[in-house]
Amino acid sequence: MIPTSHYLFLSLALFTIGVIGVVTRRNVIVILMSIELMLNAVNINLVAFSRLVGSAEGHAFAIFIITDAAAEAALGLGIIIAFFRNRETLLGDEMDLLKW
């Protein structure tokens, strides 16, 4: 049986990749994808601990988060399309209207 720590390391790796993606990338679609990565890292974490404890609650949460991620992706892509129509760009650095 694969020890729980492996799952956690995988989860940590995925989350770190996601965070680095969010922080470093400029394209908002990539940022959105990175956020998906981070969500799935959390899912792996939840399922891993659920198996360790022997409870189904973690699975239930994971399913909630998958649903949530789908909704979030839909919303995020919608905002991105609206933004692109206005500014004709996908660069997050350009999104500075709230600065002042």
Add this chain to the structure above:
Amino acid sequence: MMPAEYFLAHIWMIPLFPLAGAALMLFIGRRLPNAGVNAICVGSVFLSMCFAFGAIWQLVSRPVAERVVSYSLFDWVPAGAMHTNAGHFMNFNVPWGVLMDPLTAVMLLVVTGVGFLIHVYSTGYMAHEGGYYRFFGYLNLFMFSMLTLILANNLLLLFVGWEGVGLCSYLLIGFYFLRKSASDAGKKAFIVNRIGDAGFLLGLFLMLGTLGTIQFTELGPAIAAGHFEYGNATLTAIALLLFVGATGKSAQLPLYVWLPDAMEGPTPVSALIHAATMVTAGVYMIARTNAVFSMAPKALAVVAVVGCLTSIFAASMGLVQNDIKRVLAYSTVSQLGYMFLACGVGAFTAGVFHLMTHAFFKALLFLGSGSVIHAMSGEQDMRKMGGLWGKIPTTARTFVVASIAISGIPPLAGFFSKDAILGHAFEYSPILWVLGVVTAGMTAFYMFRLVNMTFFGKSRVDHEVAHHIHESPSAMTVPLMILAALSVVGGWVGWPESLGGSDRFAQFLAPVMAHHEEAAEAARTSSGSSTEYLLMLLSVAIAAGGIWLAYRWYIQRPEVPGKIAAANPFLYRLLYNKYYVDQIYDAMFVNRTKDLALTLGAFDRGVINGLGVDGAGWLTRITSRISMVWDSWIVDGLVNLAARVVWVLSYPVRMLQTGRVSRYALFMLLGVLIFLGYYFRSTGLTLTNLLH
């Protein structure tokens, strides 16, 4: 079927016809042809005359004791409670009311009758003048004012008419307003009358304060109720103040100076306003308030002396004038002096009698002179006339009739009225009688000097004028003939008792003058009828002497007047220049007033404008400049300083707000890491022992 006494019940309508005529002229006169103006303006005066004659007829039909009609149309000045000088409370209310009694009747007869004739005459005289509708509009407005004046039942309403006729006098004297002398003469008349009006108003106020009423019919009862003694000082003051007003309006010393200049107006105006009606308003007013005057013997003495001096003073100036209208102007002043002399000696009826006869013959003289001027293409200088008798026969004959009437030759109108005045003056003081008779002689002389220079002797007419000499149209000559008839018979109503008459004129007016007649009854008995005959004979003889002298000097030996003038150069120049009164007034009052005005103007410009207004502006500008500096430097500076401090302090925080989402995410990550690191350190956990 007319109700009984229809006209007496509607006397208030008499002034309204000319008022309507004047209003129509104001609004549509410009668009009317001359015939339309004639129909409206002459027609309105004709209606007034019909109403007036009807009212007079109905008044005369009444018994003597009931010949007073006085009623109010509406409350005009409801001023409310006041208290008199005697301390009584009263409710002061001036009504717009009319009064009709024998005195009003005489005035109505003169004003509407002579006024109508002069309106008819004007249609001929003014036919070729510009401003035809304007002239008739003013004439109608004058008729309205004059009728208001004589129909008023109180002194304040009389004052309204008084001012109205003054206004119309101003407008009509300055009718040819493009000529500077005419507009100056209008202003002079108006301003000189203001001086008199000030006295009138003060007299009115004093009368109201003392007697508590200004209604004519209540004056006698109020004096009786107040128990004023004969010669009371307050009543004397009232009488004198009212007389000041009368000297202005009726051109007496010292305010007569405007009347000769008023001849700048068209001749019908001189006839209507400055001979027959308006200038007699002062005499009418004194006769109206005779209840007050007859209680003030000192005021009456002043009236008599001023009237007598004016008459001889003006007559002496008339002796040497060469302008045909100016001779008549001085004659008017002189005859008005007679009327005041009559009032002053207590013979109000004689004054009013002379007012009436004078209106007839003086209107005729003026209209006749207008006809002469019309024939002479505008020439007014008698030195350029002469020999006109055959060329303008109607004018000449009527003019001579009027001249005989004014000279006091029986049985024409002037004789009776002048004789009545001189008779009463003799009873009062023989000195006044002597002055009056001398004036009568001078009157006869200058009138026949005028007649001889104009109508007889050799023609001195300019050659080109001589071709155009023509008799005036019938619109002008018919009024002359009617007035000539009145100048002959007008005096017969006052045929004195001593000549077998009954002096019905005096009896007619007696109820109005009740106060005086009682007081004068005692004095009357002193002179017998033989004295009266002698006085009459003397005055007629002197008048005839004046006529004879004029004939001798201006027909038989025309070189004599020049010699006399050359022998007495000082006297001639004094008379010819009217005693230099205008120059003296200019030096004493007019120029001093102008100096005062210039000084005040300089004060206004320098001190009020310069120091006051401009100074205040300068001060405001300086203070606002200081205020602006304070505002922009100190107040704004503090506000900006606060903002700048916040700006500087906020610099580090501001730098964090880049607006880049990824940067914010990095900060978030850093925050989480710091938090985690702090958490792990404080709990002693490490990543490895966390996993195992």
